[in-house]
Amino acid sequence: MSQGAETTPPMSVSADDVEVLNLTKAFGSNRALKGINLTIRGGEFVGLMGPNGAGKSTLLKILAGVYSATSGEIRLGARSVPSLGGNPGVGFIHQDLGLAEGLTIAENMSLGAPPKRLVGPILNKRAEREEATRALTRVGLDRDVNTMLSELTAGEKALVAIARLFGRGAQILIVDETTSTLSPPEANRLITSLAAAAKNGVTVVVVSHKLHEILEATERVVVLIDGAIVADEPTKGLDRAALVELLRQQETAGSVHTGSTAEGSAEDLIELRDVQVGKLDPINLTLKAGEVVGISGMVASGLHEIAYAVNGNLKPKHGRVVLLRPGLKRALVPPHRETQGCFGGLSVRENMAVAALPRWRSLSRILNRRRETLDCETMVRDLSVQPPELDQHFDVLSGGNKQKVIFGRALLRQPDVYVLCEPTRGVDVGTRSEIYRLIRGLANNGAAVLVASSDAEDLLSVCDKSAIIVGNTLRPFRPTAELDASEMELMV
Amino acid sequence: MSQDFGTSTPPAEVSPTQSDGAPLRQDSPRSISALGTGLGKRVVESGLSFVAFILLFAGFGIWLRGNFLNIDARLLDIHQNVPILLMSLAALTTLIAGAFDLSIAGVADLSCYLAVGLVVKQHFPFALIVVICIAVGLVIGFINGVLVERLHMNPFIATLAMGTLCEGVAAVYSGGVLINPSGGTAQLPKWFLDLGSYQHKAPEWLIAISLPVAAIAIFFALDHVHPQGWSQKRWIGAKLLLLGVLALLLVFVFRLSRWLSGTSWLILVLLIAALLLWLLFEYTTFGRQVRAIGSNREAATLVGLPVRRQVVKTFMLGGALAALAGIAFAATQGSASPGVADTALLPAFAGAFLSTVILSRGRFTVPGTIIGGIFVVWIGTALIIGGVSSNWTDVVNGVILIMAVGFATVMRRKA
Numbered sequence: 030m031s032q033g034a035e036t037t038p039p040m041s042v043s044a045d046d047v048e049v050l051n052l053t054k055a056f057g058s059n060r061a062l063k064g065i066n067l068t069i070r071g072g073e074f075v076g077l078m079g080p081n082g083a084g085k086s087t088l089l090k091i092l093a094g095v096y097s098a099t100s101g102e103i104r105l106g107a108r109s110v111p112s113l114g115g116n117p118g119v120g121f122i123h124q125d126l127g128l129a130e131g132l133t134i135a136e137n138m139s140l141g142a143p144p145k146r147l148v149g150p151i152l153n154k155r156a157e158r159e160e161a162t163r164a165l166t167r168v169g170l171d172r173d174v175n176t177m178l179s180e181l182t183a184g185e186k187a188l189v190a191i192a193r194l195f196g197r198g199a200q201i202l203i204v205d206e207t208t209s210t211l212s213p214p215e216a217n218r219l220i221t222s223l224a225a226a227a228k229n230g231v232t233v234v235v236v237s238h239k240l241h242e243i244l245e246a247t248e249r250v251v252v253l254i255d256g257a258i259v260a261d262e263p264t265k266g267l268d269r270a271a272l273v274e275l276l277r278q279q280e281t282a283g284s285v286h287t288g289s290t291a292e293g294s295a296e297d298l299i300e301l302r303d304v305q306v307g308k309l310d311p312i313n314l315t316l317k318a319g320e321v322v323g324i325s326g327m328v329a330s331g332l333h334e335i336a337y338a339v340n341g342n343l344k345p346k347h348g349r350v351v352l353l354r355p356g357l358k359r360a361l362v363p364p365h366r367e368t369q370g371c372f373g374g375l376s377v378r379e380n381m382a383v384a385a386l387p388r389w390r391s392l393s394r395i396l397n398r399r400r401e402t403l404d405c406e407t408m409v410r411d412l413s414v415q416p417p418e419l420d421q422h423f424d425v426l427s428g429g430n431k432q433k434v435i436f437g438r439a440l441l442r443q444p445d446v447y448v449l450c451e452p453t454r455g456v457d458v459g460t461r462s463e464i465y466r467l468i469r470g471l472a473n474n475g476a477a478v479l480v481a482s483s484d485a486e487d488l489l490s491v492c493d494k495s496a497i498i499v500g501n502t503l504r505p506f507r508p509t510a511e512l513d514a515s516e517m518e519l520m521v
Numbered sequence: 522m523s524q525d526f527g528t529s530t531p532p533a534e535v536s537p538t539q540s541d542g543a544p545l546r547q548d549s550p551r552s553i554s555a556l557g558t559g560l561g562k563r564v565v566e567s568g569l570s571f572v573a574f575i576l577l578f579a580g581f582g583i584w585l586r587g588n589f590l591n592i593d594a595r596l597l598d599i600h601q602n603v604p605i606l607l608m609s610l611a612a613l614t615t616l617i618a619g620a621f622d623l624s625i626a627g628v629a630d631l632s633c634y635l636a637v638g639l640v641v642k643q644h645f646p647f648a649l650i651v652v653i654c655i656a657v658g659l660v661i662g663f664i665n666g667v668l669v670e671r672l673h674m675n676p677f678i679a680t681l682a683m684g685t686l687c688e689g690v691a692a693v694y695s696g697g698v699l700i701n702p703s704g705g706t707a708q709l710p711k712w713f714l715d716l717g718s719y720q721h722k723a724p725e726w727l728i729a730i731s732l733p734v735a736a737i738a739i740f741f742a743l744d745h746v747h748p749q750g751w752s753q754k755r756w757i758g759a760k761l762l763l764l765g766v767l768a769l770l771l772v773f774v775f776r777l778s779r780w781l782s783g784t785s786w787l788i789l790v791l792l793i794a795a796l797l798l799w800l801l802f803e804y805t806t807f808g809r810q811v812r813a814i815g816s817n818r819e820a821a822t823l824v825g826l827p828v829r830r831q832v833v834k835t836f837m838l839g840g841a842l843a844a845l846a847g848i849a850f851a852a853t854q855g856s857a858s859p860g861v862a863d864t865a866l867l868p869a870f871a872g873a874f875l876s877t878v879i880l881s882r883g884r885f886t887v888p889g890t891i892i893g894g895i896f897v898v899w900i901g902t903a904l905i906i907g908g909v910s911s912n913w914t915d916v917v918n919g920v921i922l923i924m925a926v927g928f929a930t931v932m933r934r935k936a
Contacts, residue, residue: 340823340825342825361823361824361825363823368817369817371820372813372817374816374884375813375816379812383809383810384825384826386810390806394805395800395804395805396806
C-alpha cells in the first residue's frame, strides 16, 4: 500500500508508466476493490497474484474499460484516462484470445486493424504478410504466416495474440491467466517470450496462479487479497515459502470446520469406478452420506468434468458411476454462474423452482402455484436473498444473490448428493462464510457433498477430505487438515 | 464479456441499502423503494406497449368515428384472422423453447388441403379428417424436432425445407389447383361451414359461464402486483374496487355485451386454444421446463431437464396448432387454394414477437400474442378505412409489422 504514496514526487514519469490511484469498485454493497494504489513503470515485468475472488479480474476489467471504477483514477504517462482499453499502446490478453480459428496467422493479425489497400477495395496481402512475419519474430515464433490458426498449439496461439498486439504498437501488455490453460512447457515458452519483451522495454503485467512462473520470470510481485493490495515487493529475494504462507493465511480465515468426520459407518451414496473423463486418468471416488469431499486443480484441469460425471451430465468414456441408493437424487451448482446457472429472462421464483417442479404437481398434473410460492419464499428467507422478491427479474440480482438462488434451486430439489462447482466464485466475504455454513449443514443433515473448486479456500474451509489434480491425475484423498504447504502451493 | 457487463451494472441501481448476506430487516427503507422502483417500473414497462396500442386505437376511433368504432366489423376482423392467430400460437410454442419453426405455413397449407380434399375426393367422415390433419401436424413437428434436436441440423434450413415439402405434397395431392366443393361433389359438413361463418355465434350460456371465471382469474392474477406492506383486508378491498370499475367500464364504455354476443364459434375456438396453451405454459411442469430451456439451454441441461425431448414436444405441439390453423383456413374459405397460408407466416411470427412487450417484460406469452396479433390487424384495417388504397395493403402490413416489432425489440432491450 505504501508504494502508492512514493510515486507522488515528480520522478521522471515516462509515457509508459501506469498509475492507479485509490481505485475502488463496489457492486451493490459488495466492495470488490477497496482503494488500490499501484504504479507500474515502463519496462517492468509485474506478477499479480491472489486467490479467486480477490478482485484481480475486477481490477483488470476496470483497466480494460469493461467496468467503470466507483472512485479513483487511472493515469497513463501522467495523463488521467478513463481506462487503458482502446489505447493502441496497451494490449490485453485474456483466456479467450479473440482469434479466429478458420483464418491464417496473417489474416488474424490484420483483423481489426485498419486495412492496407492496393487499389480501391483490393487488399494488399503482401504487406499484411510481411508485417505479420515481423511481428512473429518479435515473440520468437517461427511459423509461416499462411498457417491456419487451427493448426497451432494453444501456446502458439497465445504468442500470435501477443504478436498481434505488438504489431499494433503495444508497449504495455496485460496478460490475464493465459498460462493456466497451457501445458507446462508451453506456459514456460510464453513466460520466456514475455520476459524477453520486458527486457526490450515493454511493460508486462501477468496474472497467474503459478508461483514458479511469478518467482522465476517477474521483477516484482503484487498480491491482492479481498480487494486490497497486501504485498508489493521486488521478486528478487522474495521467499517462496513466505509468499505461500501469505496466500494461505488469508484463505483459511473463516473456516467452519466442525470436524464431524469421525463417523466411519456412513452410508456410501455414489461411487465412481475407474471413471475416465476428458484427459484425466481413471478416477475412483466414493461419496458418503454426511461427508464433504473436495477436489481442486487448475481451471482447465478437468475438475468440473469430474463434477459433471458425478451429477450424470457427462457420460464417462470408460468406467461407471454407480448410484448406491435407489431413486438417488443429485443436484448441481454449476461453475459458470452466468452461462450455466442463470435463466435470465425468468423470475427469481422460476429460477429457484425449475429443478424441483414435480414437488408441486397435483393429481391433475397442474402445478400448485401457491405451494410453490410458499416453498420458494421460505427458501429466499432462509438464504437471505436480497431483495426478497420472488417476482423480480433474476437478472437484477447481484452476483452473490444469484449464487444463493442457484443454491436454493439445488436445495429445493432435496437431493441426496450435492455437486458444487466453484460454490463461492465471485461472492463477497460475508456470503462466502454463509455458503460454507450452508454446505456444512447439508452434510450434517445426511447429504453427500462434492465440492469441485479451483479456489483452495473452499477446500480448506469446509471439506473433510480433499484431493488435487496434478497434471492428468487426481491425487489420493487426504483429510484436509493434513494437507501441507507444498500441496497448498499446487492449489493456489 | 457482455454477460459480465450486463450483470455488473444492475446491482448498483437495485437499492442502496441492499446488503449481501445481511439479515432482512422488515422495517428497512428498501421495502418502500421496492414499491417505488421495482414494482412501479415493472408495471410501467410491461404496460407501456399495451397503452400505446390502446391510444392508437382511440386515435383512429376519433379520426374515423363510426366507420372504425363498429364492434361487429372489428369482431369480423378477428374472425377472419383466426387462422393467422392460430399460426401465431404455433410459432409461439417453439419460440418459447428457444427454437423456431418455419414450416408452420406449409403444414397449415397441407392441412387445409387435406381437410377439404379428403371430403371431396375420398369421402372420409369429417371427424376422422380432423384427426388425420392434427396427426399429420404432429408427425411433421416430430420430424422437425428430430432433424433439429437429434441430427443437429440448422433449424432454419430444416424447417424451411420441411415447409416447402409440405406445400409440395399439397400441390401433388391437389394437382396444384383450388379444391372447391361445388354442385355435384361431396359437401363439407354443414356444422363445419357454420363454424367458419361469422353469422353463427357462440351460445350465450358458454359466455355466461366464462364471465365470472374471467373475473375470478383477474382477481387472483392481480396478486402478482400486491404492494408490500398493504394489509390483506386493504388489498382485497382495492382489488374489488378495481374489478368493479373495470366491469363498469367494460359494460358501459366498451359495450361488453355487444362484443360478447358477436363472438363467433371460430373466435371461441381460438380463445379456448389460447386458454389451454396458456395453462400449459404457465401451470405445468412441461411449460416451465420449456421456458427454462428457452432462457438458457445449457443451464437447463445442467439442472437435469430432458432438454431435447421437451423441445421435440414443442415442435409437435407447434405442428398440431399449425394443422389446426389449416383447418380454420378451410372453415373460413370453404375451399382450399394453393399457398393459402404463405402470406400468414410473417404476421404469425410478428404476433409472437409482439407478445414480448405486451403486458410482459421480455418473454413470449400467449395472451400477448393474441392481443398483439389483433391490434396489428385492426390498425391495418383502420388505415384501409381511412382511405389508403387496398393495393397498398401489403405495404401497410409490412410497415406496421416492422414498426410494431421494432418497437417491441427496442422496448425489450431497454427493459
